[in-house]
Amino acid sequence: MSDMTVTLSDVAREAGVSLATASRAINGSANRTVRPELRERVLAAAARLRYSPDANAQAMARGRTTALGLIVHDIADPYFSTIASGVTAAAERAGLVVTLASTDRDAGRELAFVELMQRQRARAIIVAGGRHDDDAANRALADALVEYRSRGGGAAAVGQPLLGVDTVVIENRSATAELVRQLHGRGYRRFAVLAGPTAHLTAHERLDGFRTSLDDLGTPLDPDLVIPCAFTRDGGYEAMEQLIARGVVGRAGTGSGGSGQPVEAVFAVNDVMAVGAMAAARAAGLDVPGDVAIAGFDDIITLRDITPSLTTIRLPLADIGAMVTELALAPDNDAPRLVPVDGEVILRDSTPPLA
Amino acid sequence: MSDMTVTLSDVAREAGVSLATASRAINGSANRTVRPELRERVLAAAARLRYSPDANAQAMARGRTTALGLIVHDIADPYFSTIASGVTAAAERAGLVVTLASTDRDAGRELAFVELMQRQRARAIIVAGGRHDDDAANRALADALVEYRSRGGGAAAVGQPLLGVDTVVIENRSATAELVRQLHGRGYRRFAVLAGPTAHLTAHERLDGFRTSLDDLGTPLDPDLVIPCAFTRDGGYEAMEQLIARGVVGRAGTGSGGSGQPVEAVFAVNDVMAVGAMAAARAAGLDVPGDVAIAGFDDIITLRDITPSLTTIRLPLADIGAMVTELALAPDNDAPRLVPVDGEVILRDSTPPLA
DNA sequence: TTGTATGCGTTATCAA
DNA sequence: TTGATAACGCATACAA
Numbered sequence: 001m002s003d004m005t006v007t008l009s010d011v012a013r014e015a016g017v018s019l020a021t022a023s024r025a026i027n028g029s030a031n032r033t034v035r036p037e038l039r040e041r042v043l044a045a046a047a048r049l050r051y052s053p054d055a056n057a058q059a060m061a062r063g064r065t066t067a068l069g070l071i072v073h074d075i076a077d078p079y080f081s082t083i084a085s086g087v088t089a090a091a092e093r094a095g096l097v098v099t100l101a102s103t104d105r106d107a108g109r110e111l112a113f114v115e116l117m118q119r120q121r122a123r124a125i126i127v128a129g130g131r132h133d134d135d136a137a138n139r140a141l142a143d144a145l146v147e148y149r150s151r152g153g154g155a156a157a158v159g160q161p162l163l164g165v166d167t168v169v170i171e172n173r174s175a176t177a178e179l180v181r182q183l184h185g186r187g188y189r190r191f192a193v194l195a196g197p198t199a200h201l202t203a204h205e206r207l208d209g210f211r212t213s214l215d216d217l218g219t220p221l222d223p224d225l226v227i228p229c230a231f232t233r234d235g236g237y238e239a240m241e242q243l244i245a246r247g248v249v250g251r252a253g254t255g256s257g258g259s260g261q262p263v264e265a266v267f268a269v270n271d272v273m274a275v276g277a278m279a280a281a282r283a284a285g286l287d288v289p290g291d292v293a294i295a296g297f298d299d300i301i302t303l304r305d306i307t308p309s310l311t312t313i314r315l316p317l318a319d320i321g322a323m324v325t326e327l328a329l330a331p332d333n334d335a336p337r338l339v340p341v342d343g344e345v346i347l348r349d350s351t352p353p354l355a
Numbered sequence: 356m357s358d359m360t361v362t363l364s365d366v367a368r369e370a371g372v373s374l375a376t377a378s379r380a381i382n383g384s385a386n387r388t389v390r391p392e393l394r395e396r397v398l399a400a401a402a403r404l405r406y407s408p409d410a411n412a413q414a415m416a417r418g419r420t421t422a423l424g425l426i427v428h429d430i431a432d433p434y435f436s437t438i439a440s441g442v443t444a445a446a447e448r449a450g451l452v453v454t455l456a457s458t459d460r461d462a463g464r465e466l467a468f469v470e471l472m473q474r475q476r477a478r479a480i481i482v483a484g485g486r487h488d489d490d491a492a493n494r495a496l497a498d499a500l501v502e503y504r505s506r507g508g509g510a511a512a513v514g515q516p517l518l519g520v521d522t523v524v525i526e527n528r529s530a531t532a533e534l535v536r537q538l539h540g541r542g543y544r545r546f547a548v549l550a551g552p553t554a555h556l557t558a559h560e561r562l563d564g565f566r567t568s569l570d571d572l573g574t575p576l577d578p579d580l581v582i583p584c585a586f587t588r589d590g591g592y593e594a595m596e597q598l599i600a601r602g603v604v605g606r607a608g609t610g611s612g613g614s615g616q617p618v619e620a621v622f623a624v625n626d627v628m629a630v631g632a633m634a635a636a637r638a639a640g641l642d643v644p645g646d647v648a649i650a651g652f653d654d655i656i657t658l659r660d661i662t663p664s665l666t667t668i669r670l671p672l673a674d675i676g677a678m679v680t681e682l683a684l685a686p687d688n689d690a691p692r693l694v695p696v697d698g699e700v701i702l703r704d705s706t707p708p709l710a
Numbered sequence: 711t712t713g714t715a716t717g718c719g720t721t722a723t724c725a726a
Numbered sequence: 727t728t729g730a731t732a733a734c735g736c737a738t739a740c741a742a
Binding site: 005050052053054055056057059060065067070074075076077078080081082084085088089097098099100101102115116118119120121147151233272275276278279282300301302303305306307318 | 360405407408409410411412414415420422425429430431432433436437439440443444452453454455456457470471473474475476502506588627630631633634637655656657658660661662673
Binding site: 059 | 711
């Protein structure tokens with residue numbers, strides 16, 4: 001029945017000092033205006049009584065909390081969980097505690113979580129995860145964040161700079177452009193792209209950089225070879241199946257139908273899709289990269305040992321998590337700061353030099 | 356300069372009602388003893404003033420919060436992030452918000468986080484992740500949880516039932532025993548085990564079930580072929596290198612040295628270690644499963660498409676997250692409830708039937 | 711350096 | 727059904 005909560009008043013009484021003195025002795029704030037002897041007495045009393053300060057009461061009295069909100073689409077996705085690890089590490093350094101929301105890409109839940117963090121008086125909110133091409137949803141979220149910031153909260157995002165807050169901007173276009181150049185250097189000319197959802201901005205940017213770069217090199221991408229699909233492993237699998245069914249991907253040397261020459265390489269806009277595509281290729285009896293080369297994006301750490309090793313674009317996800325945390329916590333700026341982050345092309349065995 | 360916080364008093368004044376009425380109208384608690392007309396007026400005033408209830412003040416007045424603490428070793432690890440996704444989903448259903456700590460396997464930080472959650476007056480704490488064979492650390496954590504529970508908090512764990520709280524117990528031994536039986540059925544007799552850290556209880560249990568089952572089948576495991584290593588991809592890689600260097604794993608048909616017959620299959624106590632082992636085998640020019648079969652544990656979703664597909668033991672990680680959440684939130688029991696969860700052996704191409 | 715008293719924003723108790 | 731008013735547990739301005 002020790003459910004009786006021990007309060008600071010109890011500690012003060014036990015130590016024979018006033019509430020104020022007990023408070024000062026225990027939080028040990030800037031101006032430590034408490035005699036060492038008393039201080040000891042208070043600390044001893046607190047220990048004796050197993051006193052545990054009530055963070056909620058402190059938050060109310062101080063007018064600020066120690067919480068940091070983190071919104072991800074899906075914490076089980078390695079992309080987000082790696083960012084989250086960077087965020088938790090940075091938050092711990094800042095003495096903050098991370099409150100996590102995994103919203104399953106539901107705009108309504110994102111909004112609800114921002115409002116929840118507003119109620120919790122969280123110090124800052126971090127929105128990780130690419131936006132969709134849904135102006136209404138983006139504007140609603142942006143508005144909620146404006147409101148939140150107007151009330152003193154910090155906010156930052158990773159992905160596209162669409163929310164009006166400090167953002168770690170992933171340079172998707174330049175990264176895929178560079179990938180194209182390097183694949184070109186290895187002799188690849190004819191590509192297909194597993195493009196993800198049309199409305200998915202990250203997917204779109206990756207496709208766009210890829211396409212633009214191919215245009216620049218004078219070997220434009222055939223629009224028929226851009227396959228929209230889900231941003232998931234299954235999406236990659238099914239899109240690859242389509243390519244195979246249409247005969248644009250098949251046994252090497254077999255100019256099997258489709259529109260002219262067969263595709264030499266398939267670019268999936270993320271790694272898990274690329275892995276799905278590999279699985280589909282194998283299921284169809286094709287060899288990767290013998291029959292078709294495959295490249296992805298993200299360099300998910302768990303996938304670094306797959307066979308054949310996957311050509312991809314590395315993003316420093318944990319660092320990104322740390323960066324966005326610092327942005328969210330930085331003193332309020334008038335104009336949103338944009339911190340660009342480049343991807344690094346990693347050529348591996350899934351796209352060997354073409355003979 | 357709308358930094359002026361709108362309080363419930365403001366809403367009450369704006370609506371021309373008392374503070375009490377405003378409170379009742381807005382939280383809409385069980386006994387809705389407020390006239391619809393007034394209620395509307397209050398809600399309208401709240402909306403007009405963009406009122407946002409202060410969760411900390413509510414927590415203090417109500418005497419309970421809406422927070423749920425989750426401790427994982429490493430949120431970037433797919434094992435934990437998948438459990439975390441189950442926890443966040445269940446927590447949302449319960450109207451709770453998840454506070455996340457990624458402790459990097461640091462016992463001190465685990466303890467600190469429990470105390471932090473105690474200060475936050477969190478409703479419950481979930482400890483995910485296997486214990487180490489460190490009695491002092493386990494006891495300290497158990498004590499902290501006892502203290503926490505004595506103050507009204509809920510607590511639950513996943514892994515070993517060593518913390519004195521409700522636990523989702525992973526039946527590691529029976530799972531690996533079943534794996535052995537099935538591999539036996541496919542003709543395997545001579546195994547090596549990449550065993551993880553000796554003090555790691557989960558690793559130990561998996562090894563133990565494996566070994567015991569082999570004993571029962573009359574084909575005991577050679578102790579020299581149990582390689583301690585880190586519980587990581589690199590640990591698996593290095594342990595496999597050792598086996599190769601010692602000549603107990605090598606080209607099929609090449610009875611190359613070592614102690615007698617070469618190893619037919621290598622069991623790694625988790626999937627990422629198994630993948631590391633595969634990488635080491637390939638780096639040494641060996642074929643999997645041609646030269647050596649490999650099996651893992653966990654059935655990490657991101658790894659389901661690797662080649663060759665990995666024989667492993669599936670754990671319903673997201674469900675486990677949901678289950679442990681329910682345990683943590685369930686009304687206080689005297690004796691710790693133990694909920695066993697079985698793994699399901701999934702035979703795949705990395706351990707084909709032996710000729 | 712210490713103590714007193716007030717406020718933080720809400721809920722809940724008690725009268726009206 | 728509504729309204730004063732007292733908690734809730736702590737920090738802090740002000741006084742001593």
